[in-house]
Amino acid sequence: MTPADMDQALELSPRAVRPSWRDRVLRGLIGALALAALIAMAVDVGVTPTALAAGSGKLATFLRAMIPPNAGGELVRIVRALGETFAMAFAGTVLAAVAALPLGVFGAKSVVPQPLLHFGFRRVLDMFRGVPALVWALIFVAAFGLGPFGGVLALAIADVPGLAKLYAEAIENCDEKPLEGLRSAGAAPPVVLRYGLLPQVAPLMASQTLFFLESNFRNAAVLGIVGAGGIGFELEERIRIFAFDEVAFIVLLYVVCVAVLDTISQRLRARLA
């Protein structure tokens, strides 16, 4: 590399030969600032190495106490609680589906073509989609007393916005051509919906509902923490008295149940697709 070569290269593309240091420094600075902000936040909420170290010893004791898992002679009760959790998930999902169906139809652009109405409706659904079921469960249990009633209601309400949105999308994304074909053959509107729309959207909706059932089974397990019954209640009780061998047993059993339900539901969804 002679100086002449260097000059020639610089003339051809100065920035490729000497990348701007200012850019680099700036980028480094932004990175450093982001890191500093993150550390400041961590300190603000109390996430510090000392705090971590302080709790890890206890956590290690807990984990050691989990082995070997032990049913504590209450297997029947645990299985019954698992059944109750599934019952809550199933009932909640069905209620949510029933409520979401009309909302979904109403939310579909092809059904309600008024853009402002459509946009507003969807935004409201979007806003409430994020509220976790536990937040609903807390207030329903307070209002209606301990027991699965509040849990089922919480699961249903937490699901409605998400399901309604998916239903609406299923209706919007359906292929127009079969409907057109039916109309051209002189079919009445109900017939068009029955033979044109329903065969397209029903499997999709069913599959999405099953997906929600899966996630509800996971959510239902924690509702017991706020008093909505089921396996969450059993778990909370045992964590409070530090019976970690029983906690481990319940969690393991529950994980197996989740896996089984997921497998069944995936099979069903594969058949629907």
Add this chain to the structure above:
Amino acid sequence: MTAAVEVFEQERRRVLRRRRAEALIGLLAFSALLALAFQRSEFFSADIGGDPLGRIGEFLARMVPDLKAEALLEDRQARGSLAWWYYDLPLWLRTGWQTVEMALIATTAGAAAACFAGFACARNLMPLAPVRFVVRRTLELIRTLPDLIVALILVAAFGVGPLAGVITLALSTFGSLGKLFAEVNEEVDPRPLEALEASGAGLARKIRYGVLPQVLPNYASYALLRLEGNVAAAAALGIVGAGGIGVELQRAITYTEFDTYLAILLLIVAMIFLIDIGSEQIRHRLIGLGAKR
């Protein structure tokens, strides 16, 4: 001709009979399950104090704040004003911000760890099969544990406060992003990697110049999506004592201030909504960049 029709009709009847039987079994199974579910969950027989509809009406009435049109904009002392409804707004905003902080820290920590895990269990980047197997199983195990159960145990260990919540969220973020990152890594275009290998580059340089430029936009997009979910999850974690605005929800319930609960709930909804919109903007820009390449 008639024979063909006969064969068709027979076939049709057979298929129809089978389909009807299947549908009937399915319907029966579904109804039985549904009946059992409602019975087990005591939904309809639930004792919520008699007169269920009345109870629900009463509950809704208690949740809606007693706002008065003429006092709406007055200060906290005036019963029926907005300020009276949101009487502890500064505290709620502070704890709300704490919830966002929890989500940010947990997402960053979880995503950083997931980067390593994503490389350690990608078929095309990690040649040692046992390492891939162990990392993959670990991620799977973490994903199956319900967040709030983990949070309960961690609150018992680390005490009440955001630390337990942050660890919980970081763990579950690690589990889900680790899997997603590994999938992104495995879908990388192998040709630039081959060119790097052909020019004598080792694994580190292959990752830096062949993999990272391809995967980073996808990583960022997944991490942002996860951040949205984590803000909502962090809000719920407060209910079990893991810090943030959820603690205030729990307090409102303890004092049976249902209208306060609604106030905080709406605040949470707005907060999640704002984060979603912001992150959506960034994600769309990231994807836009991706489309241009």
Add this chain to the structure above:
Amino acid sequence: MLELQGVTKRFGDTVAVDNVSLACRRGEMVGIIGRSGAGKSTLLRMINRLSEPDAGKILWESREVSRLRGDDLRRWRRRCAMIFQQFNLCPRLDVVTNVLVGVVAERPLGPTLFKIFPAADRARAVLELDALDMAHAALQRAGTLSGGQQQRVAIARAMLQDPDVVLADEPVASLDPVNAEVVMEALQRICHERNVPVLVNLHSLEIARTYCTRVIAMAKGAVVFDGPPQGLTPAVLERVYGRRAGRTLEPLPAVEAA
């Protein structure tokens, strides 16, 4: 001199490269022709050691490169530049960084992880790009370039490796005729100016005849012809491409190339 002695590669039951022996001198432009699946790609990939030969030896200046391991192997790969049919650039990196990838293996790991290269490397990259008439695009993302431009960037990358041997695996198969000409002329120039052996896999017989000083024809993994392009008689082509090509001579390879 690059020498192959009885090089063989099997994939399961099929023999991809069957006992190939040949030698190339510096400054020789060798076209390797044959139908798809004749073993051309595998042959080149074994020379760079992207594939391991099952038997035989590969030597460079009497040193056995088919035995190299670890750092020695990576050093050989650096000296044995490879150009690919699909360019194999990273579309999201800018052009000059893609070219710098040619020296990335030689520079210390730390700085390269932050894309920090000596100014001399960058200047060389720009000059190599300029030699291929691509300096104007140095800061563009590689993905925004056309196929012909991308291949020229890939050649610049290969040149930055300061290669002792250049291997090109179907470098023009994805390009239109005009770009194919530009790329083949660039390879020819490199061959003469740097006095290195250039081995090019080609689908098109015509291109091989135009640019190469020597043609090696392969069929079913074995070398069936090795000599100047003038020696490609219809009888030879029949052995390479099968019966139909022998009769009609040009059309079949041309169609395959398109």
